[in-house]
Amino acid sequence: MASLQIECPKLTESEHPTKPASGELYTVFYDKDRSWYRVVVAGVVSADMVSVYFCDYGDLAVFPADALRPVPSRTPLARTLPPQAIxxxxxxxxxxxxxxxxxxxxxxxxxxxxxxxxxxxxxxxxxxxxxxxxxxxxxxxxxxxxxxxxxxxxxxxxxxxxxxxxx
CATH class of the missing domain: 2.40.50.90 (OB fold (Dihydrolipoamide Acetyltransferase, E2P))
Known part of the structure; x- marks a missing residue:
């Protein structure tokens, strides 16, 4: 989590995925607590909205597809760590x-x-x-x-x- 908070703000809006698909791992900024989280796309709601699963916490939410960002390459653990929510x-x-x-x-x-x-x-x-x-x-x-x-x-x-x- 600490490395995501450091590396994700460096990502630009242009880095959002063009066609996110179910099962893919991304990060998203959650306004309510002003933090970045790992998410897995649970489903595509519409051309511009996706349902995401906070894979380390077990919550579901809907976000604009352009709010998604890749997991930063400088956070290798965030890419390989299994989901912490079971x-x-x-x-x-x-x-x-x-x-x-x-x-x-x-x-x-x-x-x-x-x-x-x-x-x-x-x-x-x-x-x-x-x-x-x-x-x-x-x-x-x-x-x-x-x-x-x-x-x-x-x-x-x-x-x-x-x-x-x-x-």
């Missing part, structure tokens, strides 16, 4: 419907943000959306109280999820 899913549950609702996502965020968990990795697979990346299946356990709280079981009990392999 996709994961909760063990043994699925959303009640086709996908998680906004309310379900907010509840999960409420349960997880700024919390510490014991994580038990149950399985490592290939991400179906990007087969070159891993997808972890985790059991997250809140051990901050006398009784351990398994997040997957809590979401089922709250009616937000169903067991993946119901008996």
């Amino acid at each position: 996709k994961a899913r909760l063990f043994d549950i699925k959303p009640l419907h086709k996908d998680w609702t906004v309310e379900d996502c907010l509840r999960f965020q409420e349960l997880c943000v700024e919390q510490q968990f014991v994580g038990v990795c149950k399985k490592v697979e290939r991400d179906p959306l990007n087969p070159t990346e891993p997808l972890l299946t985790l059991e997250l356990i809140d051990t901050s109280t006398d009784d351990d709280i398994y997040l997957n079981k809590l979401l089922v009990a709250e009616g937000r999820a169903r067991l993946e392999f119901a008996p």
Whole structure:
């Protein structure tokens, strides 16, 4: 990150890619915190907009295609370092419907943000959306109280999820 903050401001606007493609690694300047980040193009939204995945943090965003810059050649580690964000899913549950609702996502965020968990990795697979990346299946356990709280079981009990392999 430190080398990106030094080298990326030296890049010119003319260095943006002319036809960014899904899966390609670039850098982008994020105005909200005034920092440069590594991103992978997740998809081309239109001729002038792209969806990007912040590969070291796990966030998605949409940017103008001309906001993308190449990873500077003077930052070899930034070119070769594997993504630091690893996709994961909760063990043994699925959303009640086709996908998680906004309310379900907010509840999960409420349960997880700024919390510490014991994580038990149950399985490592290939991400179906990007087969070159891993997808972890985790059991997250809140051990901050006398009784351990398994997040997957809590979401089922709250009616937000169903067991993946119901008996």
